[in-house]
Amino acid sequence: MSDNDVAPLETAFGVDHHVSRAEAPERPAQDGGPDMVQLLNPEGERVAHPEHDAVVDGLSDEELRGFYRDLVLIRRFDTEATALQRQGELGLWASLLGQEAAQVGSGRALRPQDYAFPTYREHGVAWCRGVDPVNLLGMFRGVNHGGWDPNEKNFHLYTIIIGAQTLHATGYAMGVQRDGNVGTGDEERDTAVIAYFGDGATSQGDVSEALVFAGVNNSPVVFFCQNNQWAISEPNEKQTRAPLWHRARGFGFPGIRVDGNDVLAVYAVTKAALDAARSGQGPTFIEAFTYRMGAHTTSDDPSKYRVSAEVEVWKHRDPIERFRRWLTTTGRADPDFFDAVDGESDELGASVRQRCLSMPDPGGTEMFDHVFAERHPVMERERAEFETYHASFEAAR
Amino acid sequence: MAATTLAKGITSGLRASMERDPKVVLLGEDIGKLGGVFRVTEGLQKDFGEDRVIDTPLAEAGILGTAIGMALRGYRPVVEIQFDGFVYPAFDHIVSQVAKLRARSLGYVTMPIVIRIPFGGGIGAVEHHSESNEAYFAHTAGLRVVVCSNAHDAHWMIQQAIETDDPVVFYEPKRRYWDKGEVGDGPDGPLGTARVLREGTDVTLLAYGPMVKTCLQAAQAAEEEGRSLEVVDLRSLSPLDDEAILESVQKTGRAVVVHEASTFLGMGAEISALVTERAFYHLEAPVLRVGGYNVPYPPSRLEEEFLPDLDRVLDGVDRSLAY
Numbered sequence: 001m002s003d004n005d006v007a008p009l010e011t012a013f014g015v016d017h018h019v020s021r022a023e024a025p026e027r028p029a030q031d032g033g034p035d036m037v038q039l040l041n042p043e044g045e046r047v048a049h050p051e052h053d054a055v056v057d058g059l060s061d062e063e064l065r066g067f068y069r070d071l072v073l074i075r076r077f078d079t080e081a082t083a084l085q086r087q088g089e090l091g092l093w094a095s096l097l098g099q100e101a102a103q104v105g106s107g108r109a110l111r112p113q114d115y116a117f118p119t120y121r122e123h124g125v126a127w128c129r130g131v132d133p134v135n136l137l138g139m140f141r142g143v144n145h146g147g148w149d150p151n152e153k154n155f156h157l158y159t160i161i162i163g164a165q166t167l168h169a170t171g172y173a174m175g176v177q178r179d180g181n182v183g184t185g186d187e188e189r190d191t192a193v194i195a196y197f198g199d200g201a202t203s204q205g206d207v208s209e210a211l212v213f214a215g216v217n218n219s220p221v222v223f224f225c226q227n228n229q230w231a232i233s234e235p236n237e238k239q240t241r242a243p244l245w246h247r248a249r250g251f252g253f254p255g256i257r258v259d260g261n262d263v264l265a266v267y268a269v270t271k272a273a274l275d276a277a278r279s280g281q282g283p284t285f286i287e288a289f290t291y292r293m294g295a296h297t298t299s300d301d302p303s304k305y306r307v308s309a310e311v312e313v314w315k316h317r318d319p320i321e322r323f324r325r326w327l328t329t330t331g332r333a334d335p336d337f338f339d340a341v342d343g344e345s346d347e348l349g350a351s352v353r354q355r356c357l358s359m360p361d362p363g364g365t366e367m368f369d370h371v372f373a374e375r376h377p378v379m380e381r382e383r384a385e386f387e388t389y390h391a392s393f394e395a396a397r
Numbered sequence: 398m399a400a401t402t403l404a405k406g407i408t409s410g411l412r413a414s415m416e417r418d419p420k421v422v423l424l425g426e427d428i429g430k431l432g433g434v435f436r437v438t439e440g441l442q443k444d445f446g447e448d449r450v451i452d453t454p455l456a457e458a459g460i461l462g463t464a465i466g467m468a469l470r471g472y473r474p475v476v477e478i479q480f481d482g483f484v485y486p487a488f489d490h491i492v493s494q495v496a497k498l499r500a501r502s503l504g505y506v507t508m509p510i511v512i513r514i515p516f517g518g519g520i521g522a523v524e525h526h527s528e529s530n531e532a533y534f535a536h537t538a539g540l541r542v543v544v545c546s547n548a549h550d551a552h553w554m555i556q557q558a559i560e561t562d563d564p565v566v567f568y569e570p571k572r573r574y575w576d577k578g579e580v581g582d583g584p585d586g587p588l589g590t591a592r593v594l595r596e597g598t599d600v601t602l603l604a605y606g607p608m609v610k611t612c613l614q615a616a617q618a619a620e621e622e623g624r625s626l627e628v629v630d631l632r633s634l635s636p637l638d639d640e641a642i643l644e645s646v647q648k649t650g651r652a653v654v655v656h657e658a659s660t661f662l663g664m665g666a667e668i669s670a671l672v673t674e675r676a677f678y679h680l681e682a683p684v685l686r687v688g689g690y691n692v693p694y695p696p697s698r699l700e701e702e703f704l705p706d707l708d709r710v711l712d713g714v715d716r717s718l719a720y
Binding site for chain 1: 422448449451453454456458459461462463464465466467468469470471472486489490493494497498499500501502503504505506507538539541561562563589635636639
């Protein structure tokens with residue numbers, strides 16, 4: 001090798017021997033590469049994986065049908081929310097379309113005492129935690145900025161600042177360590193934390209700092225990156241030159257890429273990472289390789305920046321279709337089951353719509369209510385001014 | 398209690414809080430074995446362990462971000478920002494998360510975080526080590542901002558800040574760290590209140606942090622010239638103690654606000670508006686400001702020209718009395 005040769009560089013999308021330092025990779029085939037853990041291929045066929053087979057084989061048919069129900073219901077919820085936005089009932093909606101398996105697989109791997117820190121797109125994780133889905137609509141309807149009790153279901157408020165929640169999750173995990181809730185062997189006590197974020201967030205300094213803090217503290221936190229290939233209009237290659245899951249190594253803990261459209265693989269991989277965290281083995285970085293089938297939000301127009309052929313490729317990898325096929329061919333579910341889930345999903349859609357429309361607007365003085373925990377003279381004075389001002393219109397009638 | 402330095406007043410206050418509440422944890426750079434670059438946390442890691450006095454990686458956003466997570470888990474983190482000019486990487490977490498989480502959660506979440514910031518100039522430091530950035534945080538709804546000026550307040554106010562369920566930005570006047578004073582048996586009123594440190598009748602000097610001492614010296618000098626200046630230590634910048642400010646200005650009819658921070662949109666601007674709106678007919682002169690110039694903090698060879706000193710305070714008093 002002469003001094004001028006450049007060693008082959010592994011890019012985010014597989015080894016590309018043509019890449020030199022002078023050339024950026026071209027838009028690659030998004031197949032996840034050979035290192036991606038997959039247990040169910042897009043055709044709905046089970047792929048053997050010695051490390052994870054036992055976990056999946058240990059799931060009961062009822063649990064597996066439960067996964068399917070989750071996938072269908074959250075897609076239905078998401079579709080209804082998008083429709084509500086189109087009809088002016090929500091100001092904005094961030095759809096999870098295409099990412100259902102990544103969210104259900106990871107969400108179902110959590111135990112009640114575990115804690116999840118979402119972005120603003122984790123509707124499927126919220127569903128798995130038992131958060132009332134109507135709560136998720138409040139901020140998009142503009143009646144609050146979240147407003148649920150995070151400690152009720154151990155599901156933190158949606159975080160819009162990209163990547164910030166990875167540090168909150170890490171700090172929470174540091175608290176778990178100080179509570180002595182790691183590595184005791186007690187299944188109901190040992191606690192893990194999971195931080196959700198996207199491919200775009202990996203460029204944020206906060207995420208790198210979270211990986212540093214979690215690494216040096218050996219904290220019980222799983223970094224769950226849904227690589228949906230697009231950060232609004234910017235494709236993966238604008239965010240990273242190396243595969244995202246490779247990053248973990250530099251921070252001193254394991255990284256793994258999983259097929260994010262394969263609910264079984266996501267469940268198995270996340271469960272292993274959470275188990276490791278709870279038992280005191282520290283953090284894991286999971287890159288769930290998936291695709292944002294819809295727009296970034298309802299305000300976005302993906303036709304400006306991506307080709308439909310790419311979307312068609314990913315349609316073939318749909319997380320629900322492949323799982324339904326597998327449940328059917330293995331005799332784990334029958335048409336009656338699928339019909340029942342469809343019926344349930346229609347009921348969910350109708351009830352979400354009705355409850356969204358009946359969500360009350362907040363009263364004007366409520367903006368002063370929760371700024372401070374303790375008495376605050378400015379809040380008291382401004383609330384009084386607000387009330388006096390509005391009362392003056394009543395008096396003038 | 399014997400006389401102690403302002404820095405050690407904070408140390409003893411932190412120690413008292415940590416002894417009282419096992420959920421109080423300290424996070425910061427070099428706060429463990431070293432005891433912080435100003436030795437404010439000296440001895441605490443030895444006594445309370447590495448789990449409660451946490452030497453963090455060198456990343457301010459990470460410190461604040463993880464402190465938020467620990468607060469969500471039920472801890473009461475006290476964060477040390479090494480120098481005023483280093484807080485900016487953490488700015489996002491302070492204004493977007495710490496300040497807002499309670500409102501965003503409709504009161505379900507509390508953020509009992511204290512952010513300690515040694516601030517201000519006068520120690521001949523290099524760039525980014527002498528700033529007065531309190532107005533950024535005072536402008537942010539959801540934060541309380543307090544400043545101690547002496548050992549007594551340092552000892553008691555840090556404990557009050559830690560006990561408060563709201564987030565508190567706690568400013569420490571770094572050039573007064575080594576000033577000694579008596580620490581009394583209890584705090585002088587609740588957090589959020591000002592204190593009249595010297596009574597007078599002609600002009601009110603409103604100051605906080607390092608400028609309190611300067612103003613007291615100015616008042617002493619003025620007395621020798623037959624002028625009676627009242628010195629109010631604001632102690633709290635958000636909320637301001639409106640009543641204490643107004644009571645003093647209504648008595649003297651004249652007010653000069655003194656701070657190291659640049660005057661443009663500084664605390665003096667807000668106080669001037671407050672007094673003008675609510676004590677207009679008591680005023681004999683417009684509220685005047687004596688503060689830093691509206692330039693980046695200058696190289697240390699120029700800081701004596703930049704910072705208000707006794708003479709500039711008295712010049713402000715002269716201008717006020719000239720009306």
